[in-house]
Amino acid sequence: MVENRPWGNLLAHLILIVGVALVIFPVYVAVIASTQGPGEFLRGTLPLLPGGHALENYSAMWQAGLSRVGAPPVGQMLWNSFVMAMAITLGKLSISLLSAFAIVYFRFPFRLVFFWLIFITLMLPVEVRIIPTFQVVADLNMLNSFAGLSIPLIASATATFLFRQFFMTIPEELMEAARVDGAGPLRFFKDILLPLSVTNIAALFVILFIYGWNQYLWPLLITTDPNYYTIVMGIQRMTTAADSDPQWHLIMATVVMAALPPVLVILFMQRLFVKGLTETEK
Amino acid sequence: MQTKQMTFPSRWLPYALLAPQVAITLVFFLWPASQALYQSLLRQDAFGLRTTFVGLDNFARLFDDPGYLNAVSATAVFAVGTTLLSMGMALLLAATVNRMLRSRESYTTLLVWPYAIAPAIAGVLWWFIFNPSIGIVPYILEILGYRWNHRTSGSDAMLLVIFAAAWKQISYNFLFFLAGLQSIPQSLIEAAAIDGASPFKRFWTIVFPLLSPTTFFLMVVNVVYAMFDTFGVIHATTQGGPAQATNILVYKVYADGFVGLNLGSSAAQSVILMAIVVVLTVIQFRFIERRVNY
Amino acid sequence: MASIQLTGLKKTYAGNVEAVKGIDLEIADGEFVVLVGPSGCGKSTLLRMVAGLETITDGTLKIDDRVVNDLEPAERDIAMVFQNYALYPHMTVFGNLAYGLKNRGVKREEIERRVHDAAAMLEIEPFLERKPRKLSGGQRQRVAMGRALVREPSAFLFDEPLSNLDAKLRVQMRVEIKQLQRRLKTTSLYVTHDQLEALTLGDRLVVLNGGSIEQVGTPMEVYEKPASMFVATFIGSPAMNMLPVAYLRERGANGLLDHLAADTDVIGIRPDDLRIEAPDEDHLVVTGTVELFEAAGAESHLYVSLEGSDQPTVIRTSARPPVAEGETMRFHVLPSALHPFNQASGKRTQQGVS
Ligand SMILES: Nc1ncnc2c1ncn2[C@@H]1O[C@H](COP(=O)(O)OP(=O)(O)OP(=O)(O)O)[C@@H](O)[C@H]1O
Numbered sequence A: 001m002v003e004n005r006p007w008g009n010l011l012a013h014l015i016l017i018v019g020v021a022l023v024i025f026p027v028y029v030a031v032i033a034s035t036q037g038p039g040e041f042l043r044g045t046l047p048l049l050p051g052g053h054a055l056e057n058y059s060a061m062w063q064a065g066l067s068r069v070g071a072p073p074v075g076q077m078l079w080n081s082f083v084m085a086m087a088i089t090l091g092k093l094s095i096s097l098l099s100a101f102a103i104v105y106f107r108f109p110f111r112l113v114f115f116w117l118i119f120i121t122l123m124l125p126v127e128v129r130i131i132p133t134f135q136v137v138a139d140l141n142m143l144n145s146f147a148g149l150s151i152p153l154i155a156s157a158t159a160t161f162l163f164r165q166f167f168m169t170i171p172e173e174l175m176e177a178a179r180v181d182g183a184g185p186l187r188f189f190k191d192i193l194l195p196l197s198v199t200n201i202a203a204l205f206v207i208l209f210i211y212g213w214n215q216y217l218w219p220l221l222i223t224t225d226p227n228y229y230t231i232v233m234g235i236q237r238m239t240t241a242a243d244s245d246p247q248w249h250l251i252m253a254t255v256v257m258a259a260l261p262p263v264l265v266i267l268f269m270q271r272l273f274v275k276g277l278t279e280t281e282k
Numbered sequence B: 001m002q003t004k005q006m007t008f009p010s011r012w013l014p015y016a017l018l019a020p021q022v023a024i025t026l027v028f029f030l031w032p033a034s035q036a037l038y039q040s041l042l043r044q045d046a047f048g049l050r051t052t053f054v055g056l057d058n059f060a061r062l063f064d065d066p067g068y069l070n071a072v073s074a075t076a077v078f079a080v081g082t083t084l085l086s087m088g089m090a091l092l093l094a095a096t097v098n099r100m101l102r103s104r105e106s107y108t109t110l111l112v113w114p115y116a117i118a119p120a121i122a123g124v125l126w127w128f129i130f131n132p133s134i135g136i137v138p139y140i141l142e143i144l145g146y147r148w149n150h151r152t153s154g155s156d157a158m159l160l161v162i163f164a165a166a167w168k169q170i171s172y173n174f175l176f177f178l179a180g181l182q183s184i185p186q187s188l189i190e191a192a193a194i195d196g197a198s199p200f201k202r203f204w205t206i207v208f209p210l211l212s213p214t215t216f217f218l219m220v221v222n223v224v225y226a227m228f229d230t231f232g233v234i235h236a237t238t239q240g241g242p243a244q245a246t247n248i249l250v251y252k253v254y255a256d257g258f259v260g261l262n263l264g265s266s267a268a269q270s271v272i273l274m275a276i277v278v279v280l281t282v283i284q285f286r287f288i289e290r291r292v293n294y
Numbered sequence C: 001m002a003s004i005q006l007t008g009l010k011k012t013y014a015g016n017v018e019a020v021k022g023i024d025l026e027i028a029d030g031e032f033v034v035l036v037g038p039s040g041c042g043k044s045t046l047l048r049m050v051a052g053l054e055t056i057t058d059g060t061l062k063i064d065d066r067v068v069n070d071l072e073p074a075e076r077d078i079a080m081v082f083q084n085y086a087l088y089p090h091m092t093v094f095g096n097l098a099y100g101l102k103n104r105g106v107k108r109e110e111i112e113r114r115v116h117d118a119a120a121m122l123e124i125e126p127f128l129e130r131k132p133r134k135l136s137g138g139q140r141q142r143v144a145m146g147r148a149l150v151r152e153p154s155a156f157l158f159d160e161p162l163s164n165l166d167a168k169l170r171v172q173m174r175v176e177i178k179q180l181q182r183r184l185k186t187t188s189l190y191v192t193h194d195q196l197e198a199l200t201l202g203d204r205l206v207v208l209n210g211g212s213i214e215q216v217g218t219p220m221e222v223y224e225k226p227a228s229m230f231v232a233t234f235i236g237s238p239a240m241n242m243l244p245v246a247y248l249r250e251r252g253a254n255g256l257l258d259h260l261a262a263d264t265d266v267i268g269i270r271p272d273d274l275r276i277e278a279p280d281e282d283h284l285v286v287t288g289t290v291e292l293f294e295a296a297g298a299e300s301h302l303y304v305s306l307e308g309s310d311q312p313t314v315i316r317t318s319a320r321p322p323v324a325e326g327e328t329m330r331f332h333v334l335p336s337a338l339h340p341f342n343q344a345s346g347k348r349t350q351q352g353v354s
């Protein structure tokens, strides 16, 4: 609809600019803080323009971390986060692709039982079963390990349902044609189903990677060895000490480095991200 | 629930395909959940030496415990505050962006990225700009005559965590509102315009009612988010304080069980939380079923 | 090449839906057999049982004297062309044609050779590197055919392969399929609900109705001597007119009806057997009023209400018959053109008149 209201448009832009500014503001402040020297924070209020200590702060955190409060080098925590996020993402994708394939393309006794079993995981987030889950992981000797960080999180009802829904839209005849062409179930899965699911996999990948990267409570529970600290929980180790010993410039440098990877993922894969987000909720 | 009309004939393969998912579900979800149920009926003495079966006593005690009731009301305030603030902002921004033609993409890009930021980090960011001694916002508030201090004021602390939690969730709500707005037939709005309704009136009488499925869906999602996904916000900032003011239910489960080692009570709290998730999930799915039928 | 033998073939779906009720049929090596019938009569089900895509509830299916009831589709050495083509969307045309061969472990050079031969035969060589999405409907259809051809199977199975094409392309592809089958001499089973397609393509037709065979025969046999009222009205367009014997007797045609079996109570007359000009031989005469005149190019259809009958009757004439709407006139029928049926059984009552 063509609407000609110059002041209306102006107002709209104004609202949006203020909105965007509000959204960006905390991050802007963090970036500024990460460029300051240690002295700035003793003098009262934080400046709103960048200082000259960016390189120094970032490289200090990257290489050394904050040993005083037991935070390992950021480089290492980023790596841990990356490994954990990838393991969770790939794990969730693989097991839900396989489950959806089984549920859609096979008929077998107890199919519905399995379906409900998977569905139930939706209702049991880690937050509601913290201690017993911790006990299981401890009993399995998986504390302080990447296996412990990722495997307990890779059951995924959401991803399974998404793939199930997608598989249901694939024409029946495609599977029949493949069977006539001599493809058994696994070959059909590999040659036909997976290539057709690429977009869905990619979209889900974006969402799951962010999910994995941002895990907080779980790593907090099961890692006591700083070698396995992930970046998001590592920051918390620094902030608990912040009020007595404010190293804000270093904390904020870490915050920026922790937030950057998933933010970049969203910015560069915005279309896939939006698809992933809206489809998983359907 | 359907399969394909035609399915592969295999006796064992589907079980093998489901095995990883089912194994993880059993070991890390169902078994712990059943343990929580079981432990919620037990009580350990102070030294963890003796365990006795106490039936529903842990639950009874919870509802007599002012600390728990406080957590319930803190959770309610936090969830409602976060949901309203985040959805309100998101709706305003989405409705405004939806008017734009050329700049729509750019504004969207500028608004979606906070989704990627972990709740814990969102908490730290807001905690920093509200820091009573060096934060920029308290500085401004001071000028306006308000002494902000979330270390001592419970309501300040609550506001702080609401801001942080709502801020992170704006992107999500924005995207769904925008999608909802774009699925409203343009012709309806044009018809209203021809009938002489002002833009503002058009929004409240035509657009907003048509958006109600999205709004309802987001309300459920936001409540779930505020109740269960915001542990990091609290833990990385206020840690439930000051004086329990921000001690929301998930945080309390963790603090009582993992830190305070009060296993029976923590398990009982877990069970109550599970019941809440079950109810919310059912609401969400019933609603989504309807949405699919539209 | 192979013969296909169906003995007492039955399919019962869950919920006791009897889709196919005991079919006996022998398809000779190299023969082109068309399964034809109205929607829901079980054609696809029967074809898919032969393909191995549908389990067989009862009966035996032999391909080349080998019982294949429990073999996977891939083990039956058949190829199938699907109604919606079922091309693999993410593979090129080449990939689509090659997939079945690859799965069978055919050598690379051999795959190349066969794919190019098939592509040349179907004139789809220029598209080998394209994805199906970028092909027209007709081209996709050819690719689907190509996928069957390259396999060099002992039988082709077609499930309404032309029904997604526009009318003109359908005729063209029909001719091509016929020529291709003549050349390759591969046993073929072809499903269609289009009687014209059936008549023009098949060496033999199998007319199905409600899961059972109504008639098996060459197109000419089926057209000229329909074994039942169902076949008579299903094959041929416009459909055959049905008149009660009593009606014709009342018109004083007694002498000409004497040769009919005693249980005959319905007479079928094809629209082109009701003539405007009187022939020299003895014949029947009916009178009717032309309600509607419909010009259809090379021919015309008259919708006539016969005097003393409430059955609407269709008559096919030359392009420009000397009639006008509203005109009442006489129509002439040779006794040899009468198809006698029994209403209760629905069957033909005797073997023709000559
Ligand atoms: N999976 C199934 N479960 C139950 N009944 C079925 C199933 N598939 C087909 N049928 C029934 O079997 C009968 C025959 O179906 P079929 O698909 O063979 O018909 P058709 O002759 O191919 O029809 P069309 O010309 O419409 O394709 C129909 O009544 C159909 O409803």
Ligand SMILES: [Mg+2]
Binding pocket: C043, C044, C045
């Ligand atoms: Mg069919």
